[in-house]
Amino acid sequence: MKLILSTSNIMGAGSSVRRSVGSKSNAEFVSSLRSNLDEHSSPEQTNGITNGNGAATPAKLHYKSWTKQSSDGTELHIPNPDASSSGLEEEREQYDITLKLFYLPGGSTDSASRTSQTREAIELVLKELGVPSVDLLIVSFPGIYFDEQEDCPTKISTRGPVEAEPEGIDSIIESWKAVESLREEGLVNKLGVAEFGAERLAMFLEGTTRRPMVNQINLRDCCSVPRDLLTLAKEKGVELLVHNDCSNILPRGTLRELLGPGPDGAGVLAPSSKAGDKRKSLHGEANKNGTNGEVALSGEVQPQWVVKYTAVVKNRGIVENKGYFACAELEG
Structure with missing residues (x-):
């Protein structure tokens, strides 16, 4: 079963997640998603907060009352x-x-899966915003970090643990075909990549038909962009932008915590199966998780992708609509 999660518009008036706006993307996304799940799953709400009269916290609403399953049962x-x-x-x-x-570590990487993921992500955003196209789509591949070592060797430690092995350039170019098709259909005006150093960008440009117009890099408060990358970008007409996003924006453990049982979870997932336990089928939903004794979904979750969208009013420079969608596979 595929799980599609959303934060809704985190810039909305009265939204309880606006406090997270401006944080790094992973913190902003997780905080926004948690708040949105809490607002929908809490049985008694006053401005999105459960009743606080000293009594025990009420059990959360059963997930079926505030989620929507597809007619064929393959999506939630x-x-x-x-x-x-x-x-x-x-x-x-x-x-x-x-x-x-x-594209997240551990997600499907074959060409057909990437094509499906890319199209699904953009169609969700187009429907959410009620628009026929977007101006810029930037694609981030797992395990790729902008290499700052030559110019700022003391800053490389700020990267944190490596979350995934970087994809080979052939796999990246193959996945890019799915992105190119969106541009050809008029759904996207400009295309971009993230975290490409000079060597990777040069190889990528050599193997693609429709080249990216943007390369988004994370300097992590470093000194400057390496000269070879500046030269290549200028020569090839690639705009360099700076960001502070985290490439593994939704780790598997974080997602299970958000959707799992207990006071901090949304009650969608049953407790993780122990070794040797016989797992129930997804459609049987045969585990109880404390949400008024109702059953929850069994299985393990594997995040596939996250898409962040931002709509800025041009003449005022104001972010009117911002949010995230995410997709995960639930495997029994």
């Missing part, structure tokens, strides 16, 4: 997208809309 939207407000306030041409798609 968390929360129900019909319950959230969507769309932009002004005409499409008044906005700059940017998407960043993170």
Whole structure:
């Protein structure tokens, strides 16, 4: 079963997740998603907060009451997208809309899967915003970090633990075909990549038909962009942008915590199966998790991708709509 998660618009008036805006992307995303799940799963709400009169916290609502399953049972939207407000306030041409798609470590990497992931991510955003196209789509591949060592060797430690082995250039170029097709269909105006150093960018440009117009890099408060990358980008017409995103924006353990049982979880997933236990089928949903004794979904989750979207009003420079979608596979 595929799980589709959303934060809704974290810039919305009265949204309880606005406090996270401006954080690094992983913190902002997890905080926003947690708040959105809490608001939908809490049985008694006052401005999104459960009743606090000293009594025991009520059990969360059963997930079926605030999620939506597809007619064929292969997808579960968390929360129900019909319950959230969507769309932009002004005409499409008044906005700059940017998407960043993170392919996650452990997700499917074959060409067919990447094509499906890419199209699904952009179609969810187009539907959410009520627009026919976006201005810029940046793609982030797992395990790739911008190499700052030559110019700023003391800063390389700020990267943290390596979350995945970087994909080979052949796999990246093959996945890029899915992104190119969106540009050819008019769904995306400009395409970009993230964290490409000079060597990787040169090889990538050599093997692609429709070249990226943007390369987004994370300097991590470092000194400057390496000269060879600046020269290559200028020569090939690639704009260099700076970001502070985390490439593994949704680790598997974080997602299970968000969706699992207990006071801090949304109650969608049953406790993780112990070794030797016989797992139940996904459609049987035969585990109880404390949500009023109701059953929850069994299985292990594997995050596949996350997409971040931002709609900025051009003439005012104001972010009107910002949010995230994520996809994970639930395997029994």
